[in-house]
Amino acid sequence: MDVQMAVFHCADSFLKQLMVTKLSQCQYALPLLVPSPFTQHIEFPLWTFRQINKSWKTIDDTGKISSKFLPVYKAETPMVAFFRFGPASSSKSQLMNSLINEKHNTFFHRNCPGSSRTRVLMDGVVEIDWYCPSGEKTDRFTHCVAFCNLHGDAGAHEKQLDILTKMASVYVVILPQLNKNDKSMTKIQTFYKDSKPLICILADNDSALTEMRKGKYKIGLKDRNQSVVFEEIRRAINNGLLSTESCSFFKLEDIAKHSNIRVDEVDDDDCRKGKEAAQQMLNLLKDKDLTEIKESFLPCQGNLWHQWCQKNKELHRPTLGELHKESNIEKYKSSKKSEMQKIRELQQTSDLSQFIQIFIQKLNSQEGKAVVYFLKWLGILLDDYTSECLSALLHEYDEKWSTVLNLKKKHDKSQQLTASQVELEKVSEKLQAATFGLEHILREIGQLYESCSSMKKNKNDLKLNFSSFPSLAAEMMISGFPLELMDGDAAHVPLIWVTAVLDALIQKLGDKKVYVLSVLGIQSSGKSTMLNAMFGLQFAVSAGRCTRGAFMQLVRVSEEMKAQLKFDYMLVVDTEGLRALELAGRSTRNHDNEMATFVVGLGNMTLINIFGENPAEMQDILQIVVQAFMRMKKFRLNPSCMFVHQNVSDVTAGEKNMEGRRRLQEKLDEMTKLAAKEEVCDTEFFSDVIAFDVQNDVKYFAQLWEGSPPMAPPNPDYSRNIQELKDTILSKASKSNGITLSQFRMRINDLWSVLLNENFVFSFKNTLEIAVYRKLETMYSDWTWSLRSAMLSVEDKFYNRIDNGNIKVQEHELLADMKNTKKQVEKSMISYFEEDKDKDILCQWRGRFETRIEELHDDLVKGTKRKLDEAIEQKKAREKVDKKRTEYENKLFSRSKELAFSLRSTGTDEYMLNEEFDTMWSKWVTEMTEDSPPLIDFNFWDDVIKILSKHYELSLV
Incomplete structure (x- = not known):
């Protein structure tokens, strides 16, 4: 002691x-x-x-x-x-x-x-x-x-x-x-x-x-x-x-x-001044509704930023349905860019809150320890300010959730269940709005910078130039504060801001070499706790979702360690938990797969954190990561990974799980081959894409606590496991040259740009799902061609009838002629969905494809009926013209004589004669064709997009 x-x-x-x-x-x-x-x-x-x-x-x-x-x-x-x-x-x-x-x-x-x-x-x-x-x-x-x-x-x-x-x-x-x-x-x-x-x-x-x-x-x-x-x-x-x-x-x-x-x-002047400065900011929040504070004081990062992110993804991932609304792809892109620029204008012209003004002024007017005290005090006071409201909202959420569960247990399908679910969602939104910390203030600074940078002008009410913001954030990183790399609320990387901060970091430190260590894992698997214990960091930890998005933090390599390592800093990237229950849904799968690919691609080493001994969830995500990397052929990424199994009580788990590790290797290799086949690559092993040694890169951790919280102390075995993992990481890192900060900046830009253009792979759970879906698309093409070819035959038959004088077509006749083909297609679909070896995977898309086939059948019938009706009208119009040909000829001859007689006095001005004749001719043609159906002006590109969209969807799931 x-x-x-x-x-x-x-x-x-x-x-x-x-x-x-x-x-x-x-x-x-x-x-x-x-x-x-x-x-x-x-x-x-x-x-x-x-x-x-x-x-x-x-x-x-x-x-x-x-x-x-x-x-x-x-x-x-x-x-x-x-x-x-x-x-x-x-x-x-x-x-x-x-x-x-x-x-x-x-x-x-x-x-x-x-x-x-x-x-x-x-x-x-x-x-x-x-x-x-x-x-x-x-x-x-x-x-x-x-x-x-x-x-x-x-x-x-x-x-x-x-x-x-x-x-x-x-x-x-x-x-x-x-x-x-x-x-x-x-x-x-x-x-x-x-x-x-x-x-x-x-x-x-x-x-x-x-x-x-x-x-x-x-x-x-x-x-x-x-x-x-x-x-x-x-x-x-x-x-x-x-x-x-x-x-x-x-x-x-x-x-x-x-x-x-x-x-x-x-007694410490810097500490006292830091508290006073932070308190000055907190005084502005007094008597304000916590759920509305971010909207009032931090307007740039709310709806405007989320809308911009959505537009940006639409710009890079247009669906053919969206393209169909525009005449061509360039017009579509121009439209999206214009919408994005308008959002930036709104961000740039929005009022700068006094809260943010004081924050910027305090950062600029202080230096050294005083700045760190100010930032720490601000974080402490904000946590204090929000804790009571968040606690009440969590309690309310718990009560609403219990009500919903009780109603579901009773199989209650009444309006009460729907109303309770709506109320639960509202409380969830309030919780999101009431979460207010230092990271949100920095996010606002980042959005101010991005908007001003995009508009190439300073805000009117900003007392200093926006170009100084990245330098402030870089100083914070050097002082040990994490920087948000991916916005967890918008699921987007603020590329302009992150790039500018890294540029400022290079100016202050030089183009130092870093070794990038990232962590991935299911929600509440202990990722942040592990990083904190390993490097003495202070990432947020508690039950449930703490980290949102991804944060990066610099850890300086000591002078003693520099003799062994070839880099100056360890850059640690902490990420939010994947497969979060409160965000469950298809969009979550896209977001999780995107984040996993981004983080693994950035890191020299990625720790795959698993709670317990079953890596099934992470296997699915890793398969998508592997296939995404195969599609990014122009990038020469060399990521590596280690599996860390948390909360394994058996000290001999490593020896006992040799069989489990062998199966893990086989599963990853099998999925890699499947992905390689889909992407036409010659890759055979998982380790060809992500460096991984199943013998040495799988670690088993004891449970964190010795007993039951809140009084349980940490397990000493957990600390020993942490130290062993740290030694392994440093041993591997000693063989790496790392990358420079400028290379890291370029990697972020390149990787995120490619991810923005990729949507297909991220929509799926794993590589097998992708292969099964592509096979289903092939079958769908066969089914649709059966319906289309049958309808073409029916159409030809009715055209012949129309030519032979039958000028009436009923829709029920078309349905009757298509009945057998439709039954055959439906039978084939039922057989495929119920008997295929991958029927358990196919079942999730069955309803959607059945609906698509039904809609196609109805569209074909209605489209053919419309074309046949037009053919009938055209035939009637031709017969009418043929009957009145002599009448039209006599009338035209008579009108020509009248026109010639009326123009005798005008002389021989050929231009005027042609003008008069053209006017008479147009008027006569209009009278003659007034009973005929109008000619349709076909838009070739609209038809191309519409037809292609039936076969090749960009957003498949």
Whole structure:
């Protein structure tokens, strides 16, 4: 512990905060009051607690369970303070561990491995930890309780003792005996007279739990069963906490009100100024509806940006149905580009909120530690501001979801179910709107930059040039903040912004070499937790969806490691969970496959994270990635991957799963061959596309926690697994030259541009689905040709009848002639869908193709009827003309004579004569053909697109 405290004293405030956060995650006690070895002042490191959250569940008298998730500095809980007076044969810290978690050393004590007899820096240190109940009957305490431990003899540390006694709800004092001659008895008598409960634990006494007077207990330790003693102490503490007249609530921030201590947030000027600047921004959000804040303060990233992304995808992935609406492809592209430019104009001319103005101004006016403090404070205050509303919305979502499930269980198809589902969707949208963090502010800055850059002009109300924005973001990356690479809400890469930030990064650092490590996995499989543990990062972690989109973060290679590695930075890319339940649907499949291909293509190494031992879901995604890479033949990508199986309890899983690994290899190779056949490639093995060694690139991780949260500590085996994986990654990385930042920038541009033009592959679950669908399309062509050829024969037959004088065609006659062919086609379809070896895959498209065939049949019948009716009308018109030919000739001759007679006086002006004759001729032709059907002006390209769209759809699923 002296080593830990030595590092703590020598660390800057950011490292202290990181240390305390990690200690909390490991379920270790945290330094609350720390005597400075240099000045002897008592320091309260409040700043170090700002990123720690605690969750717990409580049960009320009715049995209802309520959940809480709070930052520890906001939690109001009772405090139990432990002191020791004089020497004691029993360890106070070990006793506290038995109360909180007997299987884990929350408080370091004399019997821990590595402990020593002497203490240099721990005397006088007050440590704190919280007991968080899980809502189970086995909970030791029914509510969240703070436990404080004053190290050393309490009599020698008056300031710490004074603070703790003022804030504690229960005192627990350890001393040898209740001896009136002892110098500590003055303090004990003060505690005894105090209204707060007091528990005296006597090391040299063997008495059982005794209540000396109300709320005052004594318990002996000598020669007694420890489990009995611990239970008595627990019972006495619970009795004290249930005493309403004495139980007060302790809040971490209240310690700062004491005058005898130094508070880091107050004494550090940069920290104080950073908080003031962040608070200035938060004041603008007061009394605002959280679900409308982003729309009001961050307008560029909302509907406008989402519309632009959609238009951009439509520009690169036009369906033939959309092309049919335009006269040609160039006109279509021009139309889309024009729409996109209008959206950029709206973004560029939208009002710049004061919130964003202050943010930009603060970033520009500060530097160094002050900027980092400002950004960290802004993140902390935003989380604080949104937590209550998000908690309420999550509770509402849970209630609505339970209602929907209950109605579904009853097979209720009423309007109530529909209404409940609509309400659930509305709450889901509110949750999305209410999520508001630092990443959204940076996204807005990025969109401001993209709009101004596209319009090539600055915003009117922007007090500085937009061209400085990428430099600000680059500084943040250098300071350790992640940058959003793919917008998770819009499922799009803001290419202009990301490129500009990387250019600014190159200007500041030089064109450094990086090794790109990315991670992919199903939602809640532990991706961010793994990266955080491996590299000391702080990606968001919790149950459910935390990361949206993809974020990249720079990790500097130390001078010691540069001798082994040929690059300067590790660039870590964290991604959102794939196959998210709350986003289930076809669009999710496209998005997941796009993201997987993008991330694997970017990375020198991709960690495929799997929860458990079954990689089926990720196999499907990897097959699509492989086929997508085959279609990107012009890119010479050399990605590699490793499989990481999380939460595998069997330590011999690696040896036992040799058969499973062999099957994984065979499955991946089989699908690679299938994809190669589809794409006409000569690739045979999965490793030909993505470097992978099944013997060495499959890792098995122990479960993260030892026991059940919220009090379970991390599993040491998990940490060992992390270290082994890190060593393997660095070993592989040492053989790579990495890529320069400029090459990485080009790769992002090239890869995303190609992905935008690819849609077919991403629509499918796996490579087999693609092959099955293409075979189905071939069959569909055969079925449609059967109907078309049959209708052509029917059409010819009726044309002959019309030529022979039959001038009446009924639709039921056409249907009767097509009846047998239609039945044959339907029979063939039923046979194919029900008997083909891939019928389980085909069933998802059956209804759609049956509808297409039915629509084609109806269109053919109606189209043929229309053509035959036109032929009949034309025949009638010809017969009418033939009958009136002599009449028309005489009438034309008569009108010509009249015209010649009327023009005798005009002379021989040939131009005027022709004009008059043409006018008379046009008028006569109009009279003659007024009963004839009009001639149709055919648009050749419209017909081409319409016919092709029947056979080759670009959006197949």
